[in-house]
Amino acid sequence: MGARHKPREGASALLVDRFTQRVRERFPAAPAGEARRIARYACGRGTERVGVLAGPDGYLDHAVELAVVAHLRHRFTEYEPLLAAGVDRDDARARVQPRVLALLGRWGSGCRPSGAA
Numbered sequence: 001m002g003a004r005h006k007p008r009e010g011a012s013a014l015l016v017d018r019f020t021q022r023v024r025e026r027f028p029a030a031p032a033g034e035a036r037r038i039a040r041y042a043c044g045r046g047t048e049r050v051g052v053l054a055g056p057d058g059y060l061d062h063a064v065e066l067a068v069v070a071h072l073r074h075r076f077t078e079y080e081p082l083l084a085a086g087v088d089r090d091d092a093r094a095r096v097q098p099r100v101l102a103l104l105g106r107w108g109s110g111c112r113p114s115g116a117a
Helices: 011-026 034-042 057-076 079-084 089-107
Strands: none
Touching (some): 011 057
């Protein structure tokens, strides 16, 4: 993992821990290590990712959902190869949405976040 994905010192380490715990609570069947991987990326230093911007608990829940959806899209679907092949981002997201939703269900979320597209 590159330096740009490392959490900031101090309070950010607490945010990564809290974010990791929330991912585990909302997606209990996620493979081992994925919750921490998602949290570290979402809370990366020097970014405007959802984890860094998460504040109140309600937004943290939404941030977790968005981060998990993005993680699934990038790591567990053909999304990036589609983009590399010149497919429009919105079209690529639409193509992988069924797989993302299936994985969300398998990971135990039972939700359909708006960012799943």
